[in-house]
Amino acid sequence: MIFAIAASAELTALEIIEKRDENEYIRSAVVEATMIISRGNRKIEKTMVSYTKDKNALAEFTNPADRGSKFLKRDDNLWLFFPDAEEIVKISGHMLEQGFMGSDFSFQDVMESDKLVELYTFSLLGKEVFEERPCYVIEATALPGKKVSYYRRKVWIDKERFVTLKGELYTQNGRLLKESKVEKLEEIDGRWLAVQSIMENKLRKNTYTRFIINNIDLAPKLDDKIFSLQSLR
Amino acid sequence: MFFSIYLGLKNLLRQKRRNIITILVIAFSFLGYLFAESLMNGMEEMSFESIQNFETGNIQIAEPDYWEERDELPIKGLVAWNEELEGIIGQTDGVIGVSPELKFPANLNNGIDEMSIIGLGINPKKYNEVFQTGEYFIEGSLGTLNDNKAVIGTVLAELMDLKKDDHIILLIRTKEDTFNTIDLEVGGIIRTPNPMLNSRIVLMPLDIAQRSLNVGDMVSMVSLKTSPAMPEKSIIKSLEDSFRVKKLSSQVYSWRESAADVITLSTAKKGGAGAILSVVLLIGIVGIVNNIILSGIERTAEIGMMKALGMREWEIVLVFMVEAAGIGVLGGLASCLLGYLSVLWLVSSGFNVANFGDWSQYGIPIVDRIYGVWNCQAFLYIFVSSVAVAVLSSIWPSYWAARKDPVEAIYRH
Known part of the structure; x- marks a missing residue:
């Protein structure tokens, strides 16, 4: 363990990010989760089941108020289906900035690709202790000319488990837009995953969204057909 | 008989x-x-x-690509607002006002709520030459639209619980699609006969909008006010001829095309x-x-x-x-x-x-x-x-x- 930590201390920012990605990247999964949206004293709870395979994902809400609402992500495209409207709508442009089912996660956050290494340049800002865990603090700045949602990101990555414990997302003019924090980690199938995290929109007061993973299967057998537009109806 | x-x-x-x-x-x-x-x-x-009088002026100049997608308020296909274009318009008979504008989608944030609005970067003096908005101020005036001041309509002010001198944040996307924010202070409140202006538009200085969106000297379109004494068609033709000679790709549109709906x-x-x-x-x-x-x-x-x-x-x-x-x-x-x-x-x-x-x-x-x-x-x-x-x-x-x-x-x- 001591040797491992000593070796990791020599890692570059890019290597740390790659190790983090290696740990966090999920190729295939079925997740049962709860999303608690908090607006002042009001709390809204939504439950969902999501299916992920490579770059495709399907999320279906299961709480009574939203039962049947589905979101399909295929590569860089996102569609939604509300059973009441009985219509499939493609989310694009300015709509991507809206909150995902009224939460503090925007559609853009949900859509975020795993190609961050191609879009940002990384630098190691230092080391800090976050929630009693030693972390690397890494800053990602958008590469010139690249189309990215957040100009600058700051992440706190657990030095030992290579899992992101905290993230900050900044606008081009340096304003902190969103902050995410991991509240609970679990080791599942040999990898550390955040099972409870919180996202705050820093432009708005007294709002946050807590995301809790109730159950996760990292080796499901998923048919590609479930990621089709037909499956949305 | x-x-x-x-x-x-x-x-x-x-x-x-x-x-x-x-x-x-x-x-x-x-x-x-x-x-x-x-x-x-x-x-x-x-x-x-x-x-x-409040939205389009009599004539608008825009790039054809932008015009096709103008309802989406794209930050591409913009017009370069420079001395050449200003010169051509200035030399055209019948044009009595010119207003360059940068229109963009934004989320207006008052610290508690967020609302989807349209940001409109304008040059107050030029805007006043074309539009009558200046006559409908309840508080402030177009002259207050400088530095980081914004002008909003009464309906929007009521919806977002905003008053003069309140601070607002516009969450926007730059032309590279990157999030950016514009910090503004409500410098004026208007109540015009145009519902769109009253409820969905935030007027702000053009240079701040251009800087925040990373678009340099580009604008979405240029609105013109024309003399009633001169037929609109002849002014449009004259501008089109000038653009052809100068090899500019911009096109000239009558307000009727904007108001097709x-x-x-x-x-x-x-x-x-x-x-x-x-x-x-x-x-x-x-x-x-x-x-x-x-x-x-x-x-x-x-x-x-x-x-x-x-x-x-x-x-x-x-x-x-x-x-x-x-x-x-x-x-x-x-x-x-x-x-x-x-x-x-x-x-x-x-x-x-x-x-x-x-x-x-x-x-x-x-x-x-x-x-x-x-x-x-x-x-x-x-x-x-x-x-x-x-x-x-x-x-x-x-x-x-x-x-x-x-x-x-x-x-x-």
Whole structure:
């Protein structure tokens, strides 16, 4: 363990990010989760089941108020289906900035690709202790000319488990837009995953969204057909 | 023939009560048309004025790609606002105001809530040359639109609980699609006759918008105000020729192209007016046919007597047609008189639409009152229609009356 930590201390920012990605990247999964949206004293709870395979994902809400609402992500495209409207709508442009089912996660956050290494340049800002865990603090700045949602990101990555414990997302003019924090980690199938995290929109007061993973299967057998537009109806 | 005309006119006075009722039926039905026509034309005129005075100006200059997607407010396909373009526009006869504008989607944030709005970067001085917004400030003025000041409409201010000097944040995306924010202070509040400006637009200094969106000296489009003394078409042609010579890709669009939706709506409304007219004419026809048939029945013996004395069928038909024409003339005059009074009220006092909800949601850019407009042609049309309908609708019942057997007609009475 001591040797491992000593070796990791020599890692570059890019290597740390790659190790983090290696740990966090999920190729295939079925997740049962709860999303608690908090607006002042009001709390809204939504439950969902999501299916992920490579770059495709399907999320279906299961709480009574939203039962049947589905979101399909295929590569860089996102569609939604509300059973009441009985219509499939493609989310694009300015709509991507809206909150995902009224939460503090925007559609853009949900859509975020795993190609961050191609879009940002990384630098190691230092080391800090976050929630009693030693972390690397890494800053990602958008590469010139690249189309990215957040100009600058700051992440706190657990030095030992290579899992992101905290993230900050900044606008081009340096304003902190969103902050995410991991509240609970679990080791599942040999990898550390955040099972409870919180996202705050820093432009708005007294709002946050807590995301809790109730159950996760990292080796499901998923048919590609479930990621089709037909499956949305 | 003169005897038939004389008799027809005299008959007008014989059944005064019935004829007066028929005249009133015609008058009130045609009055409905004149009122609806004035209201609809007024609404159309006000809609078009509202669009030109608050949204588009008379002419707009934009890149064709942008124009196609302008409803999406893209931050691409922009026009370079530079000395060359300003020079070309400045040298064009008939242009009396030029306003470069940068329009972009944004989320307005007051620290508690967020709302999707349209940001509009303007040069206040130039904007004032083209648009009338400056005259509708409740607080502040266009002059306050400097540094990091913004101007918003009353509806937006109310929705977001904002007052003058409050701070707001606009969350935007730069041309690279990166999130950025603009910190602004509410420097002025407006209440214009244009619902869009009141509820969805945040006016801000052009240079701040350009800097925040990373677009340099680019603008979405340039709005122009033109002299009423010069035909719009000739100004557009002159600008197009200049752009061709200078090899600029920008295109020139009339405000009518911007307001295509409202114009389509207006055309549909005119179709509605046509439907009203059809109903009105039908009511008139029914009234006159009814009148002539009743006259025919009442005067069966008289018709028999006239035929027995040697009057021919067409002369009897003429008697009834003259009577009907008299009713049409009097009905038309009464329509015009009542129409004049109702349109006069509509033109001077207006019709308060605020009591009937928000009309802007139906694409009608009007708040408060709709004023009617005078249309002399409509009055003439109504008068001619009234006479024509009366005469034409009397032909068949007149023949019906004239073809009665004289012996049987006299015998039965």
